[in-house]
Amino acid sequence: PEQVWYMRPAFSIVVGGVLPFGAVFIELFFILSSIWLHQFYYVFGFLLLVFLILIITCAEITMVMCYFQLCAEDYHWWWRAFLTSGSSGLYLFVYSIVYMSTKMVMTRGVSILLYVGYMLIASYSFFMLTGAVGFLFLQQATSGHHADFQLSELQRQVAEHHQLLHAHIGRGSEPPRKPPKVPGCLRWILD
Numbered sequence: 487p488e489q490v491w492y493m494r495p496a497f498s499i500v501v502g503g504v505l506p507f508g509a510v511f512i513e514l515f516f517i518l519s520s521i522w523l524h525q526f527y528y529v530f531g532f533l534l535l536v537f538l539i540l541i542i543t544c545a546e547i548t549m550v551m552c553y554f555q556l557c558a559e560d561y562h563w564w565w566r567a568f569l570t571s572g573s574s575g576l577y578l579f580v581y582s583i584v585y586m587s588t589k590m591v592m593t594r595g596v597s598i599l600l601y602v603g604y605m606l607i608a609s610y611s612f613f614m615l616t617g618a619v620g621f622l623f624l625q626q627a628t629s630g631h632h633a634d635f636q637l638s639e640l641q642r643q644v645a646e647h648h649q650l651l652h653a654h655i656g657r658g659s660e661p662p663r664k665p666p667k668v669p670g671c672l673r674w675i676l677d
Contacts, residue, residue: 493558495566502551503573506616509543510536511581518585522601541619544571548620549627567624572617579609 491497513536520527527533548571552563582605592598 489558489560493554493560495569498551498555499566499569499573500576502547502570503575503577503616505547506540506543506571506574507577507581509539511577514578514581515585518582519589522590540616544574544616544619545623547571548624552624563624563628564621568617568621571620572613574616575609575611575613578612579605582609 513533516525516527516529517533519525548567551570552567555563555566583602586592586598586601586605590601592601
């Protein structure tokens, strides 16, 4: 079906990258300073904590954005799951350009080219990491045990409706008018 403007792929992908990048951008300043400005970086325990927060944030934002997509009956979630959290690599690259223009003094074109080239590689690696985390989490969540749980919950609701229907028919009263509504985000399980 036709999607509203905020559920179109381009908008949801760009918005989905903000949260994972927001989880790491302060720590990113210190990492860039240690790499490019030769400052020492000592807080590796905190870096591990920020990395775990990044992984959790990528998984959550991908789950939320694709849940909205599935509820809108758009079942092509594979690439969008990858690109939603992976788009934080674009924000990393933009931030590295802002960092270069505000914190670094580069006068030669070769230095700028070297910096931009290395940051493109780093941003692409970050894109691949966060995109893979989002996709693999959502693939795991929509298959196997989780899908069986949603299906069994839906079957339970249908069974309750049938019991109510038979109870009303046995008493001679009018049956309930509406069957339980299957949400759009669960219809793909029944197909």
